Amino acid sequence: MTSAMSLISWLWFVVGIAVALGPFGAAAQAPVTQQPRIAKSAPKATHKLAIQVNQYDKAVMDLALNNAKNVIDYYKAKGERVAVEIVTYGPGLHMLRADTSPVKDRIASMSLENPNLALIACGNTQANQSKAEGKPVTLLSEAKVMPSGVVRLMELQKQGYAYIRP
Numbered sequence: 514m515t516s517a518m519s520l521i522s523w524l525w526f527v528v529g530i531a532v533a534l535g536p537f538g539a540a541a542q543a544p545v546t547q548q549p550r551i552a553k554s555a556p557k558a559t560h561k562l563a564i565q566v567n568q569y570d571k572a573v574m575d576l577a578l579n580n581a582k583n584v585i586d587y588y589k590a591k592g593e594r595v596a597v598e599i600v601t602y603g604p605g606l607h608m609l610r611a612d613t614s615p616v617k618d619r620i621a622s623m624s625l626e627n628p629n630l631a632l633i634a635c636g637n638t639q640a641n642q643s644k645a646e647g648k649p650v651t652l653l654s655e656a657k658v659m660p661s662g663v664v665r666l667m668e669l670q671k672q673g674y675a676y677i678r679p
Contacts, residue, residue, distance in 0.1 A: 560588055560595040563669040565678040566605035567662075571615040574608045576679035578619055585627050595629060598669060602635035602662025606642065609634045609656040617653055624655040635662030 562584050564577045581597045588595040599608075607613045609632055614620070623630060634656045643650045652658065659665045670676055 560584075560593060561669070561672065561674040562595065562597045563666055563674040563676045564597065564599045565662075565666060565676070566599060566601045566608050567603040567678075569604035569607040569613075573605075573679055574616045575619075577608075578616060578623060580677060580679055581627075581630060582623065585630065596631070596674075597627075597629060598631040598633055598665075598674070600633040600635075600659075600662050600665050600669070602638045605662075606634055606638045606650075608632075609652050611651040611653050614653060620653060620655055632656050633662065633665055634658045635665075636660045638662065 562581070564580055566574060566577050577599055581599060584597060585595055601608045608616060609620075611617070620632060624632070632653070632655050634652050636658045637660065639650050639652065639658060666676065
């Protein structure tokens with residue numbers, strides 16, 4: 514039905530040009546540009562989830578990873594896409610620290626299995642912990658540093674992400 518309507522619209526466009534040109538021909542008018550193509554079907558809905566971790570507590574970190582896995586599995590079973598970001602800041606940054614993460618093995622396997630899972634580390638917290646400890650704080654290779662974890666959560670909410678805090 515959409516392509517029939519597009520054909521009818523195109524024919525009316527051509528008829529309109531022909532009437533407008535009249536006996537003077539195409540040379541009297543500016544060149545006609547092609548109409549933009551209309552998508553045949555809408556893309557699948559993308560679900561978006563932001564999970565906050567701001568505690569150095571293995572149970573909270575495990576719960577955040579469980580929540581992420583459950584949401585990813587749920588939408589995967591339905592054939593729908595989902596993007597999940599776990600945003601860490603304050604004491605929660607330990608979740609993504611190479612030296613202190615109690616869940617680094619789970620993170621490694623979940624990251625490999627789920628390309629739409631992003632693990633975000635707060636750059637402010639990383640800098641503050643480095644300064645307090647007098648040494649650089651190294652993060653897991655799966656982590657992506659953003660300038661501010663709290664600002665990242667605000668940005669995600671503006672983009673329509675659902676927000677949870679386990």
